[in-house]
Amino acid sequence: KYGAQVHVVTRHEVPLAKQLGERIGRCMRELHERKGVVFHGPTEVERFLGEDKVEAVQLANGEKLSTALVLLGTGVKPATAFVQGVPLGKDQSLKVDAELHVAEGLWAAGDIATFPHDGRPVRIEHWRLAQQLGVIAAANMLGEQRRYNDVPFFWTYQNGRTYEVLGHARDWDRIEFVGEPEKGDFIALQCIGEQVEAVIAKGYSDAMATLSQRMKRSLSLEEALQLIG
Known part of the structure; x- marks a missing residue:
C-alpha cells in the first residue's frame, strides 16, 4: 500500500494450509501475489547480512534478498516459567479444569492455559478467547462457577x-x-x-x-x- 516491495519467506508453500486447508491457503497466496508480494519457500532465514544495519537476508535455499527492513513472525510459547509448584504441559502451558482452576487459589486464562473444550484439552492462541477466559476466571475467583460454553x-x-x-x-x-x-x-x-x-x-x-x-x-x-x- 505504501509502495514497499514485500517478500515473504516461509517454511510452508501454502500459507495457513494447516489451519484453513490447501484451497483457501492458495487463494490467499494468489491474492497477495496479485498485489506484488513475492513468496520464497519452503525455506527459512539462515542469517542477516550487513554492517551496523541489516542490508540483506541469506536464505537456507541459497537465495539472498537485499533489504533494509525485516519483520519476523517467530511464534510464541506460554510464559509460565514464573509459576512454581504445579506441573506444566509439554508445551509449557498450565492445565486447568472446566472452571479454569489450576490449583488451590490459582486460575489461568488465555494462551497459557490448556482447558477442556468439546471433551478434549485445547490451547488456543486467539486474543478474543483470552478476553473471554479472563472474564470467566475473574468471576470464578469471586466464587462463581462459570465455564466456557462459547464457540472459538x-x-x-x-x-x-x-x-x-x-x-x-x-x-x-x-x-x-x-x-x-x-x-x-x-x-x-x-x-x-x-x-x-x-x-x-x-x-x-x-x-x-x-x-x-x-x-x-x-x-x-x-x-x-x-x-x-
Missing part, C-alpha cells in the same frame, strides 16, 4: 479481505464449500465424516452469526448446509 472465533485480514473462522478444528477429513473462494464470498465447512468441526467464511455474515450459536452443540453437515441456505 477469530479472523484474519488479508489485503482488504476478512476471513472468519468459527470453531477450532485440529483435524478434518473433508471440506465442503458453499461458493468458491477463488471468485468471491464463500463458506467452507471443515468436517470429520458428517460432523462439522469448524467453519471458515468470507462474507456470509448472517449465516456465520447463526452458526456461532448453533455450533455450541454438535452440528451435522446436512443441518449446517440448511442453515446456510
Whole structure:
C-alpha cells in the first residue's frame, strides 16, 4: 500500500494450509501475489547480512534478498516459567479444569492455559478467547462457577479481505464449500465424516452469526448446509 516491495519467506508453500486447508491457503497466496508480494519457500532465514544495519537476508535455499527492513513472525510459547509448584504441559502451558482452576487459589486464562473444550484439552492462541477466559476466571475467583460454553472465533485480514473462522478444528477429513473462494464470498465447512468441526467464511455474515450459536452443540453437515441456505 505504501509502495514497499514485500517478500515473504516461509517454511510452508501454502500459507495457513494447516489451519484453513490447501484451497483457501492458495487463494490467499494468489491474492497477495496479485498485489506484488513475492513468496520464497519452503525455506527459512539462515542469517542477516550487513554492517551496523541489516542490508540483506541469506536464505537456507541459497537465495539472498537485499533489504533494509525485516519483520519476523517467530511464534510464541506460554510464559509460565514464573509459576512454581504445579506441573506444566509439554508445551509449557498450565492445565486447568472446566472452571479454569489450576490449583488451590490459582486460575489461568488465555494462551497459557490448556482447558477442556468439546471433551478434549485445547490451547488456543486467539486474543478474543483470552478476553473471554479472563472474564470467566475473574468471576470464578469471586466464587462463581462459570465455564466456557462459547464457540472459538477469530479472523484474519488479508489485503482488504476478512476471513472468519468459527470453531477450532485440529483435524478434518473433508471440506465442503458453499461458493468458491477463488471468485468471491464463500463458506467452507471443515468436517470429520458428517460432523462439522469448524467453519471458515468470507462474507456470509448472517449465516456465520447463526452458526456461532448453533455450533455450541454438535452440528451435522446436512443441518449446517440448511442453515446456510
